[in-house]
Amino acid sequence: MKNPFRRKPPMPSNRYVLGEEVIHPGKYVSIPRSAHLAILGESNSGKGSVIANIIKQEVIMGGEIWFIDLKAGMEAANYESVLDRKAYTLDEAEELLSAFNADVDSVAAEWRGKTRNLDDSQVRHRLLVIDEAADMIKSGPNKKKSDSCIEMVRSALSRSRALNCTMVVSTQNPRVSTSLPYRSLLLTTLALRLNSKSEAVMALDEDAVQRGARPWSISFNRPGDGYLWDTETNSVRFLHVPFVTDEEIHSLRRVGGDGDGRSGSGSPVPATPSPSEYRGLLRRPPLLRCEMRDE
Numbered sequence: 001m002k003n004p005f006r007r008k009p010p011m012p013s014n015r016y017v018l019g020e021e022v023i024h025p026g027k028y029v030s031i032p033r034s035a036h037l038a039i040l041g042e043s044n045s046g047k048g049s050v051i052a053n054i055i056k057q058e059v060i061m062g063g064e065i066w067f068i069d070l071k072a073g074m075e076a077a078n079y080e081s082v083l084d085r086k087a088y089t090l091d092e093a094e095e096l097l098s099a100f101n102a103d104v105d106s107v108a109a110e111w112r113g114k115t116r117n118l119d120d121s122q123v124r125h126r127l128l129v130i131d132e133a134a135d136m137i138k139s140g141p142n143k144k145k146s147d148s149c150i151e152m153v154r155s156a157l158s159r160s161r162a163l164n165c166t167m168v169v170s171t172q173n174p175r176v177s178t179s180l181p182y183r184s185l186l187l188t189t190l191a192l193r194l195n196s197k198s199e200a201v202m203a204l205d206e207d208a209v210q211r212g213a214r215p216w217s218i219s220f221n222r223p224g225d226g227y228l229w230d231t232e233t234n235s236v237r238f239l240h241v242p243f244v245t246d247e248e249i250h251s252l253r254r255v256g257g258d259g260d261g262r263s264g265s266g267s268p269v270p271a272t273p274s275p276s277e278y279r280g281l282l283r284r285p286p287l288l289r290c291e292m293r294d295e
């Protein structure tokens with residue numbers, strides 16, 4: 001007889017596959033879908049590729065995708081057909097983050113005392129991408145708004161993981177990232193090409209460098225190479241993130257939705273993607289075996 005309390009075996013939908021190990025091609029590196037991720041790397045190091053791969057997988061998994069891109073939406077606008085909510089100005093970012101936190105509050109109020117960690121069967125997963133976090137830091141007349149946004153990111157990060165929300169934050173500048181009050185809440189870091197060892201120590205930490213992370217030695221002609229560091233498991237992986245073409249990005253379509261850019265909160269949970277959808281997405285079936293698993 002089936003035991004109703006037995007946990008379901010881990011499904012690919014619980015993880016984002018980031019890429020393949022450079023020294024062991026075919027060995028895939030993935031992170032839990034619930035892991036808040038910091039992506040750090042110089043301009044042209046491939047941060048956009050990491051975001052594209054994660055969004056592609058989130059589309060298949062049927063979660064909501066929210067995107068803050070204060071470079072006037074140059075990156076995010078490519079994904080508009082699959083975005084539930086977007087912010088291209090500081091004013092819009094403040095509105096988006098207020099809405100995000102209000103939803104976190106109401107989900108917490110609904111589920112408090114009933115469960116400690118929500119999953120897709122209880123509430124639709126929500127991915128919030130912030131491309132170039134440094135653009136949110138403003139001085140002068142916008143400082144108050146900027147501070148308010150940064151505080152809302154911190155607040156969302158500190159509460160949202162258990163509520164089936166994930167945040168992915170990218171920045172070019174590890175110096176800026178260390179001064180962000182929410183940096184320590186991004187427990188998983190992917191360091192793409194960086195300028196120097198001192199930047200690597202800032203981006204990851206001394207421990208990661210001692211364990212073999214060398215993002216300063218990634219060559220300029222290897223965008224997409226990076227070191228993944230998970231402070232929860234203290235493990236480092238050297239991987240290559242596959243390139244995603246503009247055509248692939250523009251052809252993304254929301255699973256079971258109309259892709260009209262409006263929030264889909266409260267809509268039914270879409271079906272789990274079939275293995276063939278994953279194969280198409282990743283070109284090869286993802287290996288579920290990976291040292292960074294947390295299940």
Ligand SMILES: Nc1ncnc2c1ncn2[C@@H]1O[C@H](COP(=O)(O)OP(=O)(O)OP(=O)(O)O)[C@@H](O)[C@H]1O
Nearest residue numbers: 042043044045046047048049172223224241242243
């Ligand atoms: N995974 C990859 N494999 C091969 N080439 C890549 C990869 N990722 C990016 N590139 C190449 O590098 C260029 C820059 O990539 P991308 O826009 O992702 O960098 P970025 O780090 O986001 O830069 P920026 O900080 O300027 O936004 C791409 O146009 C592409 O030519």
Ligand SMILES: [Mg+2]
Nearest residue numbers: 047048075131
């Ligand atoms: Mg970019």
